[in-house]
Amino acid sequence: xxxxxxxxxxxxxxxxxxxxxxxxxxxxxxxxxxxxxxxxxxxxxxxxxxxxxxxxxxxxxxxxxxxxxxxxxxxxxxxxxxxxxxxxxxxxxxxxxxxxxxxx
Numbered sequence: 001x002x003x004x005x006x007x008x009x010x011x012x013x014x015x016x017x018x019x020x021x022x023x024x025x026x027x028x029x030x031x032x033x034x035x036x037x038x039x040x041x042x043x044x045x046x047x048x049x050x051x052x053x054x055x056x057x058x059x060x061x062x063x064x065x066x067x068x069x070x071x072x073x074x075x076x077x078x079x080x081x082x083x084x085x086x087x088x089x090x091x092x093x094x095x096x097x098x099x100x101x102x103x104x
């Protein structure tokens with residue numbers, strides 16, 4: 001039982017961290033939160049679009065982690081991690097798209 005609680009808490013905390021980081025990148029355009037080589041060629045004209053796509057990608061991943069924590073808390077089924085897998089794939093796709101599209 002303690003392992004389940006620890007897993008739910010850790011997953012939830014990491015999910016909250018991703019949601020906060022996503023909001024900061026998206027809304028506040030805080031590119032300093034990202035590594036330099038991901039943003040070094042982003043032009044000022046593309047900054048808003050890059051921040052929007054990257055921030056939403058982080059936000060989607062965080063929401064997936066939070067949903068996984070809630071589902072796992074109630075079901076204690078490994079199938080709840082499918083929610084995280086789908087959200088992670090979508091979020092990572094957005095991040096990769098943003099880097100390839102705007103950091104050239």
